[in-house]
Amino acid sequence: MNRVLPLIVVALAILAFATLLLVAGPAAQIRSIDPPEGLAPYTAAELRGRNEYISLGCVYCHSQQPRSPEQAPDVLRGWGRPSTAADYVYDEPHLLGTMRTGPDLLNAGARLPSRAWQLTHLYQPRAIVPQSIMPAFPFLFEAKEQAAQGDVVVKVPARHRPEGKVIVARQEALDLVDYLLSLDRTYPAERTDLRDNGFMAQEEDS
């Protein structure tokens, strides 16, 4: 180990090999697939809401990747069937997440389709789930003396809002809820080969 150049060349070759396997390999398999029939591209409002989701860091508490029944009871919890690569063709950036400080949200729209519930929950999660540790997002709303015409008034129990005020959703909150309601992958799974079926295999072996 007395030469710089061979060291650098071998080091880069090893990284190139890994990149081939971990980046190029999956890309060749995944990038060519067709979108599932049941999945629609995001609308402009949903995309704005998705940007709110990214900007507020919801991904650090919520995953979007239900696991298979062989591995975990995600289906029983109502989080949806195991997802496949086909469910994410319109996702850029991906928001798979690695934490479940909160529940999985890949099918949040199908599970909790009420706009009013979502708005109240974003304004103050503890108005609905008293023990919740999800942050409140009051800055996505406005506290007004009186709602104007066209305002979306959010139902909030009196103890959770400034006295004598009504809570009105800002555009950001409405967009974010649009996005949450769009989270619905309840159509039949496509390309089930494009997910980690390693747990299924174990089940079959035994």
Next chain:
Amino acid sequence: MNFTIGTLLAFSFAASLIAIAALIWAISTHQFRITESDARTVFGDEEGGKLDDPTSPHSDSHPSAVDPALSPEWRRLLIVMFVTATAWLVFGSIFGLIASLKLHLPDWLTGSAALTFGRMRTMHLNSVIYGFLSLGGVGAALWLVPTLFKTHLHKPRLAMLGAVIWNLAVFAGVIVIGAGWNDGLEWLEIPWQIDIFLAIGGACFAIPLLYTAAARRVNHIYVTGWYYLGGLVWFPVLFLLANLPGVHSGAQQATTNWWFAHNVLGLWLTPLGLGAAYYFIPKIIGKPIYSYRLSLLGFWALALFYSQVGMHHLIGGPVPTWVVSLSVVQSVMMVVPVVAVAINQHTLSLGNLWAWRESLPLRFVALGAILYTLASLQGSLEAVRAFNTVTHFTHYTVAHAHLGAYGFVALVLFGGIYYMLPRVTGRAWPMPWAISLHFWLVVAGFAVYFISLTIGGWLQGLAMLDATRDWLASMEVTLPYLAGRSLGGALMTLGHLVFAANLAVLFFGRTRRFEDDSDDVATPATATSTGA
């Protein structure tokens, strides 16, 4: 389909085995021409065999007041690197502490979007990883590479430009994340428009080091140099490929994301930490590492296996089975380089316990090296499918993350900075007792942090897998442990403030310079007890 999966797996596995076999052959037949005496490269002509520690009253090695090779530009550069790294440490810890408190006090500071958990946590991660650890680690490289190569740093002005650009880019990144603009990928949150400047800054660090390596005055490249050279060529490639806008999307982007994120840990932070540990442990103790040949195996096996482990972050996820299995296998194979490093570093440090008592910098570095071994063995276990099923989405992962990034890399850097700054500035640490206080605060704080989250995360994982319990049970069970983490994190943050204060007094206070009294060069008069 199954055919391609099988062949690909078999191919990469065979390639890895062949490579390992080739390495063993190369080592045993002296192809790389490394000898055990090369391990003494860390010592100068008259050095070795004695404790070398500018913070210890019993050090036999007299730090020359100012190293004659150290040009003013080079010295200014190192000071800027370490001072800004420390500033990022302080800011990053405060962000981390706020994020931690918010997890059990969810209605605290909810008035502004910039203070919400998702942003505080992200500002924390980017401050400590790209601010503290990267600047501190590169700072150490900017001192160690020329020192080991017995030359001066070439092109120090370019490196200084790099320090300025890198700092401004991280600063801009953290500010815009707070303002709500980020790329949406974990570990790649800083918008790519700002990443361009990080890449430029990184190049400004790499070029002077490559020039220095080319102009070296020693024949042999010591193991520290391998890790640094590796890290310096790996990181730019990773960073560029992962940040290309508009190239990646969907589940495929997730594989790129975690290929990058784990390589930031394995091929960037780990080489920075290990490179430094491979220098400081033998240097301070005054004896070479246990088996120099073994370190070669440790380095190449790390490069080979670590670069392929990224998909263990997507176990059970929507990416092809074969790529996940590949990463799981390579994660377990990582035991090979980890044990190689462990044998080398711990036999030396644990065989010289007197030096732990004598030298606080060594205590930081050697403990950090031990925590590297523990973090890695834990990581290999966490990558096993059955284990990962419990821990994957829980705070257990966060505990492991801190064992690696904090217990290992940060502790090694603390020790390194305590050792280096007296030599760089020619001044003794003004408050030696503060070094000891720093050590005990962060060790105690981190123990509380790690144990809390490990237990809490495990219970969380079990509750989440139990279909008979409501999901909320998995959240509620973590609450006391999240509070415990805040307590531990507060102690760590306090330790960091003590460290920063010591640094501030070193520069702005009335500190003693080594040259002021040549009789007792290594110690300021006030330093009666440095050990605790």
